[in-house]
Amino acid sequence: MGFRMKITGGSEDIVFDERSITKVDFNSASPADSNARATDLGLTVKVWGKMLYKLGGEGSDATLGLAKWSQVPSENVDCYRNAEITVVSASQVVRQFILPNAFVMEYSEEVDDESGVGTFYIHMKQKKDENGATKIEGGFGGE
Numbered sequence: 001m002g003f004r005m006k007i008t009g010g011s012e013d014i015v016f017d018e019r020s021i022t023k024v025d026f027n028s029a030s031p032a033d034s035n036a037r038a039t040d041l042g043l044t045v046k047v048w049g050k051m052l053y054k055l056g057g058e059g060s061d062a063t064l065g066l067a068k069w070s071q072v073p074s075e076n077v078d079c080y081r082n083a084e085i086t087v088v089s090a091s092q093v094v095r096q097f098i099l100p101n102a103f104v105m106e107y108s109e110e111v112d113d114e115s116g117v118g119t120f121y122i123h124m125k126q127k128k129d130e131n132g133a134t135k136i137e138g139g140f141g142g143e
Contacts (some may be wrong), residue, residue, distance in 0.1 A: 002088045006048060007069065007102075011079035014065035016049060021049040022119075024085055026097050027135075043126040043134050044105065045085055045097055051109065051118030063109065063120050070107035070122070079103050083124050098135040101127035 002018030025046040051063045072079040083102035087095040096128040102124040126134050 003047075003050065004086040005089065006084045006086075007065070007081050010065075010072075010078050010082075012065060012067060014062050014069065016062050018088060019050075020052055020062070021047060022050040024087070024097075026085075041131055042128070043099065043131055044123060045099060045102070046118065046121070046123045047085065048121050051111070051120055053118070063118075066104075066107055066120065066122055067109065070104040072104075074103075080127055093140040094138060096135070096137045096140075098137075099124060099126040100131040100133045100135075103127060 003016075003021035003024050004018060005014075005016040005021055007014035014061070027044045027046070029041075029042045051061075053061055069079075071082065079100045080103055083097075083099045085097045086093055104122060105125045106123040107121070109118060109120045
C-alpha cells in the first residue's frame, strides 16, 4: 500500500509520491459535548512521511513547500489550498480524500544527523463552512 499527496492552489503545486508518505490518518469528529449528530464537524487529515531532499537542482523539495504553506497567515487567501490524498494498493487507487479548502493546523520536521533521514508531519483541516465540498471516494476500477 502506498500514498500520494498533492496540494494545489498556491504559487506551486506540492506533490508527494509513494516513496515519501508513510502514514495517513483521516478523521471526522463531532464535538465531544454533542448529544446528537452535530453540524459542527471537524474534518482533518494527518500525514507522516520521509523527507526526500532534492539535490543539485533536481526539482523542488516538496517538504519546503509544506513548510512555507504552514507559515501563510490567515488573512492571506493562499492559506487555504486543495489537498488530495490518494491511497494506492496493488497499483490501484482504492481511496481518495479531497479537502478543497484545507489549511495547516500543525507542521513539523525532524532530522537526525546520525541516520541522515528526515521526517515530516502535517495536520490539515478543512475549512468548516466548506465541509460539504469535501470528497471521500473509493471503489475505483484501476489506474
